[in-house]
Amino acid sequence: MNGLWHTAVSALELTALELFVLAVPTLALGWCLQVVSTTTQSWGFRLLGRWTWLWVLPGVVIHELSHAALCLVFFHRIRSIRFAAPSSAGGRMGYVLHTYNSRSTYQRVGRFFIGAAPLLAGGMVIYAAALWLVPAITPHHLPFPVVSSNGLTAVGDYFGQLLDRLLSPSEFVRWEFYLFVYILGTVGGSLSLSAADLRGMGFGFLIVAGLVLLFNLLLCHLYPLPRLFTLLHAVTAAHRFTFVLAMMTCVLMLNSILLVLLYALAWLKRLR
Numbered sequence: 459m460n461g462l463w464h465t466a467v468s469a470l471e472l473t474a475l476e477l478f479v480l481a482v483p484t485l486a487l488g489w490c491l492q493v494v495s496t497t498t499q500s501w502g503f504r505l506l507g508r509w510t511w512l513w514v515l516p517g518v519v520i521h522e523l524s525h526a527a528l529c530l531v532f533f534h535r536i537r538s539i540r541f542a543a544p545s546s547a548g549g550r551m552g553y554v555l556h557t558y559n560s561r562s563t564y565q566r567v568g569r570f571f572i573g574a575a576p577l578l579a580g581g582m583v584i585y586a587a588a589l590w591l592v593p594a595i596t597p598h599h600l601p602f603p604v605v606s607s608n609g610l611t612a613v614g615d616y617f618g619q620l621l622d623r624l625l626s627p628s629e630f631v632r633w634e635f636y637l638f639v640y641i642l643g644t645v646g647g648s649l650s651l652s653a654a655d656l657r658g659m660g661f662g663f664l665i666v667a668g669l670v671l672l673f674n675l676l677l678c679h680l681y682p683l684p685r686l687f688t689l690l691h692a693v694t695a696a697h698r699f700t701f702v703l704a705m706m707t708c709v710l711m712l713n714s715i716l717l718v719l720l721y722a723l724a725w726l727k728r729l730r
Contacts, residue, residue: 472674473671476674481663484703485656487649487706487707488576488577488706489656490710491649491650491706491709491713494710494713495646495713496650498716499514499647502716505723514551514644514647516641516645517644517645517648518551518552518647518648520580521551521552521579521647522541522552525572527579528571529556529572531568532558532568533564533565536554536556537556538553556572567666570662570663573659574659577649583645584646584649585705587638587645588638591635592638595620595623616700617707621708624708646705649706649709
């Protein structure tokens with residue numbers, strides 16, 4: 459009986475870490491990116507007009523194509539797809555209209571993955587761009603720091619080292635750096651989650667959480683884990699995932715800088 463109880467508690471701890479250390483920060487960053495990027499895009503169109511599409515369009519295309527691709531996987535019927543249909547309602551730049559069978563559990567669960575698809579697609583594009591253009595910051599060349607006591611310290615140290623390499627003076631003379639910054643900024647817009655994306659994800663999230671718990675019960679039964687499965691272990695095991703989170707944070711910082719510059723430009727125009 460004690461063995462079953464230990465297995466159940468270990469599985470619950472592991473599931474909580476996986477969901478709240480991995481899923482929750484990702485969704486929270488996605489929502490923050492949506493707020494900041496839509497504000498930046500709105501001011502960009504207001505001050506720069508159609509030139510803003512040079513910055514926005516690649517990310518919009520990736521965002522909507524990722525939704526459409528997962529619609530096909532989960533058998534949702536695509537009614538319409540637009541890549542350049544800006545709307546003031548929620549800062550929408552494009553959309554995919556799709557329908558599904560509400561009596562199908564598979565299709566209902568699919569709403570979670572369809573909503574989260576831009577995070578996966580955008581993360582993959584940015585990761586591939588980093589491997590090609592600035593490999594020094596990728597997990598292949600930047601090992602995760604080993605910190606025995608505090609996983610959050612390890613994450614902070616890793617992010618600091620990543621910024622040191624990315625913003626190294628030697629990078630500023632390489633054209634690859636500027637192309638990467640452009641890709642990071644424009645594709646980073648595809649990492650945001652709109653209200654429409656989040657709205658249908660609840661049921662699917664609960665089902666996914668239940669499946670993860672069942673898998674962890676089996677895992678902990680076959681390979682007993684320590685009761686205190688630390689945050690450090692969870693983050694270290696997801697090194698590439700941590701890199702994507704770091705890139706999302708960089709996108710958030712880049713959009714914030716752009717927003718400040720746009721505010722400054724608007725202020726200078728008022729002075730004329």
